[in-house]
Amino acid sequence: MTKEPQDRFKGYRGQAKAALIEHDVAVWSDVEVHSTRGTFRGIILPRSETADDIHLVMKLTSGYNVGIRVDTIETIEVHGYREGHYKIP
Amino acid sequence: MKTPEQMTAEDYRALGFRCGLEIHQQLRTAKKLFCHCPNTTYSNVFDAELLRHMRPTLSELGEYDGTALMEFKTRKEIIYRIARDTVCTYEMDDTPPFMINDDAVDIGLEITLLLGCKLVSEVHIARKQYLDGSIPAGFQRTTILGVDGSIPFQDRRIGIRQLGLEEDACREVSDVGHRRTYLTDRLSIPLVEMVTEPEMLTPTEAAGVAQVLRGLARSTGKVRTGHGAAREDVNVSIRGGERVEIKGVPRIPLIPALTHYEAMRQKALLEIRDLLASRRIAAADITDESFDVTGIVKRTHFGPLRQSVDLGHPVRAVCLPGFKGILNIETGPNNVFAREFEGRVKVIACLDSVPNLLYHDAPELSLSNRLWDRVRHAVSASPEDAVLLVWGPERDLHTAASEIQIRAREATIGVPNETRRSLADGSTVFERILPGPDRMYPDTDHPPVAIADARVDRIREGLQPLPWDRLREYVQKGVPEHLGRLLLRSPRRSLFERLLAADDASPIVLAVVLGQVLKGLQRAHVRVDTIPDDRLAALFGIHATGRFTREAFPDILTRLAASPDEPLTALIDALLPQPPPPEAVATQVRDSLADGAWRRDGVGPREFLLAMGTAMTGLRGVVPGRTVAELVRNVISAGGAA
Numbered sequence: 001m002t003k004e005p006q007d008r009f010k011g012y013r014g015q016a017k018a019a020l021i022e023h024d025v026a027v028w029s030d031v032e033v034h035s036t037r038g039t040f041r042g043i044i045l046p047r048s049e050t051a052d053d054i055h056l057v058m059k060l061t062s063g064y065n066v067g068i069r070v071d072t073i074e075t076i077e078v079h080g081y082r083e084g085h086y087k088i089p
Numbered sequence: 090m091k092t093p094e095q096m097t098a099e100d101y102r103a104l105g106f107r108c109g110l111e112i113h114q115q116l117r118t119a120k121k122l123f124c125h126c127p128n129t130t131y132s133n134v135f136d137a138e139l140l141r142h143m144r145p146t147l148s149e150l151g152e153y154d155g156t157a158l159m160e161f162k163t164r165k166e167i168i169y170r171i172a173r174d175t176v177c178t179y180e181m182d183d184t185p186p187f188m189i190n191d192d193a194v195d196i197g198l199e200i201t202l203l204l205g206c207k208l209v210s211e212v213h214i215a216r217k218q219y220l221d222g223s224i225p226a227g228f229q230r231t232t233i234l235g236v237d238g239s240i241p242f243q244d245r246r247i248g249i250r251q252l253g254l255e256e257d258a259c260r261e262v263s264d265v266g267h268r269r270t271y272l273t274d275r276l277s278i279p280l281v282e283m284v285t286e287p288e289m290l291t292p293t294e295a296a297g298v299a300q301v302l303r304g305l306a307r308s309t310g311k312v313r314t315g316h317g318a319a320r321e322d323v324n325v326s327i328r329g330g331e332r333v334e335i336k337g338v339p340r341i342p343l344i345p346a347l348t349h350y351e352a353m354r355q356k357a358l359l360e361i362r363d364l365l366a367s368r369r370i371a372a373a374d375i376t377d378e379s380f381d382v383t384g385i386v387k388r389t390h391f392g393p394l395r396q397s398v399d400l401g402h403p404v405r406a407v408c409l410p411g412f413k414g415i416l417n418i419e420t421g422p423n424n425v426f427a428r429e430f431e432g433r434v435k436v437i438a439c440l441d442s443v444p445n446l447l448y449h450d451a452p453e454l455s456l457s458n459r460l461w462d463r464v465r466h467a468v469s470a471s472p473e474d475a476v477l478l479v480w481g482p483e484r485d486l487h488t489a490a491s492e493i494q495i496r497a498r499e500a501t502i503g504v505p506n507e508t509r510r511s512l513a514d515g516s517t518v519f520e521r522i523l524p525g526p527d528r529m530y531p532d533t534d535h536p537p538v539a540i541a542d543a544r545v546d547r548i549r550e551g552l553q554p555l556p557w558d559r560l561r562e563y564v565q566k567g568v569p570e571h572l573g574r575l576l577l578r579s580p581r582r583s584l585f586e587r588l589l590a591a592d593d594a595s596p597i598v599l600a601v602v603l604g605q606v607l608k609g610l611q612r613a614h615v616r617v618d619t620i621p622d623d624r625l626a627a628l629f630g631i632h633a634t635g636r637f638t639r640e641a642f643p644d645i646l647t648r649l650a651a652s653p654d655e656p657l658t659a660l661i662d663a664l665l666p667q668p669p670p671p672e673a674v675a676t677q678v679r680d681s682l683a684d685g686a687w688r689r690d691g692v693g694p695r696e697f698l699l700a701m702g703t704a705m706t707g708l709r710g711v712v713p714g715r716t717v718a719e720l721v722r723n724v725i726s727a728g729g730a731a
Contacts, residue, residue, distance in 0.1 A: 038207025038237060051537055055211040062251060063529035064233040067211020067537050 010046035014053030019070035020044070030080040033058065035072040042066075043082055090357075090419055093292060093349040093515075101291045105328025106352050108295040109250075109287035113320045114306040115257060115280045115313040116196045122256045122279040123186035123230055123535075124179035128313075131260065131274050135170035139181060142166065143220040143227045146530060154528035156508075156521050160220035162437055162488060167222035168270040169259065175274040182226035185534040189214065189232075189254075193279035196311045197234045197254040198540070198548050200281050203305055203555060204249045206235030211539050212254075214532040221521065222269050223258035224276065230532055231255035231282075234540075240305065241557055242298055248286035255280060260317075267439050275317075281306065287324060287332075292345035292352075295323060299341045301556075304577050308556045322508075323348055330355035330504040336520055338511050346515030350421050354517075355504045357420040362503045368473070370411035372498040379490035382406045385463045386478065391455050393444055397480040404480040407493045408468040412475035415500075416448050421516040426500075427451065430477065432519030433496050438489035440481045446493070447478045563589070567596040575604035584622045594629045602629075602642050610643060616650045624649060627657055637665055641710030668711040678704045678720040700725065 008026035009017045025031055025044060032041045033056075042058040045065060055067035091100075118128050143165070145157035171181065178184040194212070201208060216228035231253055238249035257278040259271035283302050289295040303319055306312050312319075321338040325348050333355070335347050383403045389395050398404060416427040427448055435441045447455045449465065456464070461476075470476050479489040499505040508524075509517035554562075556577050563573035566589055576585050581603045588599050603625075610617045628645065631637070637645070641664070648660055669677065687699040700721045701714075708717055 035210075037210060040207070040209075040236065048537075052539070055537070055539065057211075057213065057537075060233065060236070060251075062233070063217075063525070063527070064215055064231075064251070064253070065213040065529075065531060066209040066233050066236075067213055067539070069210035069539070072210060 011049050011051075012047050012053070012056070013049075016047065016053045016056050016070050019056065019073060023073070023076040025076050025078055028081055028083040029078050030082050031058070032077040032079065033068055033073055034075045034077075035068055036074065037068075037072055040066065040068060043084075090353050090422070093345055096349065098291050101352070104352055104356060105326075105330075106290060106292075106348075107287040107326050108289040108292070108348050109324040110283075110285045110289070110295060110299055110302065111322040111324070111334075112283045112299060112302045112306070113257075113280050113322070114200075114283070114303070115278050115318045116193050117311050117313050118190055118192045118196070118279055120190055120192075121180075121277040122190050122193055122254075123277060124177050125187065126175055126177050126180070126277065128278050129175060129274075131272070131317075132172065132175070133272065135172045135272065137171050139169040139171060139225070140166060141169065141222065141225055143222055145220060146216075146218060146227070152527040154218055154524055156524035157218045157220045157528055159437060159522045163439055164267055165222055165439070166268045167225075168268065169225055170262065170270065170272050172274060176276065180225065180273060180276045186214075186230065186532075189535065189538060190279060193254060194234070194538070194540075195544075195548060196309065197252065197279075197281050198545065199309055199311070199552065200283070200306055201235035201238070201252045202545075202549060202552060203309070204235070204238035204240060204252060204283065206238035206249055206252050208235045208540060208545060209233060211537045213537050214535040215529045216532045217255075218524075218528040218530075219258065223261070223271065224256075225259075225273070228530075229255055229258065230535070240298075240301055242294070242301060247288050247298055250284040250286055253282040253284070255282060264441075266441060278313075287326070292348040295348050296341050296344040299344055303341065304556045304574075307578055308553055308559070310553075310583075325351040325355070326504075327352050327355045327359075329359050331506050332523065333504065333506070334508040334523055335511050335517055336508050343511060343513075343515070347511050347517065350515045351509070351517060354420045354424075357418060357426070358500070358504045361415055361418055361426060361500055364415065365411060365501050368411040370501060372501045374410050375494050375497045375501075377491070377494060379405045379407045379487075379494075380468045382464050382467055382478070385467060386456060386460055389456050389460060391447070393442065394447065394456075394478070394480050402481050403483055403486060404478055405486050405490050406464055406468045407477045407479070407490050408470045409475045409477065409493075409497045410471070411473050412497065412500075413473050414450060414475075416475055416477075417450060417452065422514055424516055427477075429500075429519065430493050430496055433492040434479060434489045436519055436521065437492050438479075438481070438485045440479065440485055440489055445479065445481070445489075449476045559586075563596075563600070568600045569597070572597075572600040572604045575608065576600060579604055579607075580618070581607065581622070581625070584625060588626060588629055594633050598632065598639050599629065601639065602646075606642050606646065610646055610650070615647050617646055619653065620646065620649050624657065631657060631661065635668065637661060637668075637710050638713045640714060641665055644710065665710045666707070669708075674708065674712050674716065675720055677708065678717060679724055681706065682721070682724050697721065697725065 009020055010027045027044055027046050029044045042060040045057045045059050047057050055069050057065055057067055059065050121128055145153055145161050212232050214230050214232050217231045218228050234252050234254055236251045239246040257275050257280050259273050259276045262270040262272055289298055299321055323335045323338055323344055324332050326332045381403055386404050387398045418426045420426050431446055434445050449461050465476055477493055506523035508520045510520040511517055560573045564570050576582055585599055585603045588594055607617050644664055681704050682700055687703050689696055704717050704721050
């Protein structure tokens with residue numbers, strides 16, 4: 001991963017940021033998250049800075065975003081990296 | 090083309106048939122999903138009309154969705170009919186949403202748990218672009234509550250990909266030319282979308298799984314019922330084909346024919362692809378060129394084209410190299426490949442008066458041979474090429490010619506990804522390009538909502554038994570399975586279960602009356618839905634005393650519906666005599682048959698029925714038919730007369 005540290009965890013802070021560091025993943029990582037509520041596959045998205053610090057946000061392959069509470073995460077497998085560039089049309 | 094009746098499961102396996110379902114089920118909440126408007130019945134009354142235009146938006150991964158771009162090409166004016174009682178400024182996208190309706194989330198979570206899905210910990214509202222105008226904002230607010238569940242079906246399990254909670258769209262009133270009109274009362278009613286994996290291997294299985302899912306949602310008692318409250322999108326593909334989505338199937342019994350004929354359409358499209366390949370035609374051979382041939386055809390006697398020309402509209406010709414004969418290949422019931430072009434021209438170029446195109450080798454009469462020769466010459470068509478004509482306003486005509494070329498290029502690849510609209514004869518027509526994940530982007534108006542463990546635990550504790558577990562229990566108690574299935578969907582299910590558990594009444598009588606008889610009377614417009622549960626329970630109590638037989642239920646229930654305040658015993662006494670003692674019954678049967686009028690040519694089944702008819706007079710409803718039949722048989726075997 002070649003991003004600067006502040007970009008790697010864009011919007012994340014507190015427990016959620018600690019979890020990303022602990023599992024060695026970052027924003028835009030294509031991952032499979034194994035949690036106590038089940039397995040979720042998708043891309044880790046930046047988090048809104050006004051949102052809480054106990055969830056990470058993922059975009060599932062269906063295009064939907066979901067939040068995973070970080071204290072339910074058991075392991076994270078990394079499958080790749082896919083950065084999005086959002087432009088206002 | 091084979092009909093569904095001519096196909097076996099093995100035939101579908103050979104085709105590589107696969108089908109997945111998206112079941113949309115409206116929820117029964119007091120309010121809509123993101124505002125405080127009532128979740129109420131529909132009405133065609135409206136107080137005002139609004140006009141909107143739609144344009145596409147990028148997803149947060151920076152891409153446009155193909156469907157959104159296609160809808161943008163249609164340049165539609167959208168009219169919304171709004172009523173004060175059912176719509177506020179939220180639905181019209183003039184104010185932000187309120188927080189998501191907690192009751193709807195709870196019902197959604199309940200169904201998610203029933204499907205065995207893994208729950209998300211935080212709900213994120215997404216905006217899913219809908220540029221067809223069915224939602225004034227241009228997007229639907231939607232979210233995922235759970236993924237990766239399963240339900241039992243026959244001897245295996247069917248995977249559930251996800252459960253979504255979203256707001257319903259408008260009801261379309263009309264769609265003519267560049268103007269589409271909607272009613273907005275249905276807009277934003279909460280619904281769940283249950284998405285299966287594509288694991289149904291025959292059309293019949295697809296309908297069966299749809300029934301299971303609908304039954305599961307209804308088993309909560311918290312979903313809307315009635316016309317349009319549940320709608321199915323059906324995804325179909327065959328080996329070598331592509332996923333095609335048939336949208337908004339209103340009734341489950343339509344699913345087998347629709348999925349079968351979609352599979353047949355894909356088979357035909359793959360054969361067309363192979364035929365084009367054998368003629369060495371590739372996508373690149375189909376150019377962007379089209380020709381103005383107005384001058385050649387303007388004096389034609391072919392009505393639709395002539396009327397358009399007389400209005401000053403031009404006519405364009407498109408030459409498809411190597412397509413000779415292909416436009417006449419059958420792709421469905423009363424359908425040929427040319428209809429694929431017709432659909433695109435109709436939907437995207439908005440040239441919606443059919444016929445909207447002509448082609449040279451069509452079986453129907455169109456231009457004279459002389460005019461066709463001149464057109465073919467003008468576009469330099471070889472004998473192996475097909476030539477199509479389209480006509481209409483200049484700007485639409487360029488879109489139309491371009492869409493014909495796009496569809497022809499797709500023919501060289503096989504089956505295009507698209508959504509199709511269902512028709513009553515089992516066929517479908519083009520609706521739009523199949524949307525992908527790029528049409529989603531985050532809703533910046535609504536914060537994420539955490540789903541706390543305590544909330545999940547509360548819902549889990551209140552979960553109703555699963556329908557298939559209920560059915561197993563009914564059958565164990567002696568209820569025939571087909572009646573059990575009716576009762577699972579019945580509004581009287583809880584009464585049935587209470588009476589079944591009490592063990593005072595015959596399970597079969599309970600099932601027949603509460604499952605079948607009430608439904609039959611409702612169909613005959615008897616307002617049995619107004620009869621309170623406690624009156625029905627009391628009626629079963631009286632039946633258990635032997636006062637009347639099960640044959641009398643329809644008459645009693647009909648009167649009960651019409652006389653809500655009449656005491657039950659008085660009501661029954663007014664309809665039926667007191668049951669005679671057993672000795673008197675035997676005497677009455679013998680006496681009624683004494684004149685031998687029931688005799689015809691011996692003592693066969695016909696005579697038995699005639700004798701039963703005679704003997705039941707005066708006993709119907711108070712003496713069981715089985716008892717009378719036994720007595721009648723005795724009379725017949727004793728020689729026919731007392």
